[in-house]
Amino acid sequence: HKDFFFKENGAHLRWETTATNIFNHPNFSNPGTDITSSGSAAVISGVGGVNGEGTGDQPGARAFRMALRFEW
Numbered sequence: 001h002k003d004f005f006f007k008e009n010g011a012h013l014r015w016e017t018t019a020t021n022i023f024n025h026p027n028f029s030n031p032g033t034d035i036t037s038s039g040s041a042a043v044i045s046g047v048g049g050v051n052g053e054g055t056g057d058q059p060g061a062r063a064f065r066m067a068l069r070f071e072w
Helices: none
Strands: 002-005 012-020 063-071
16 A cells, blocks of 8 residues: 655545455365275366365456545
């Protein structure tokens, strides 16, 4: 973030930017660990978090958000 101060009345403007998945690389799920199944052992079946499909690093494209906030 960056703050811009105006001296006459104490007001300031704040500009901030946030980004997710800035390098735009996939976050793969953990591979299958069931060694008794010949089709799913060590197979990565999708993208998702390192702790499962719904947690950890989420899949998706690069995203940015900008905001301006004026306080007085």
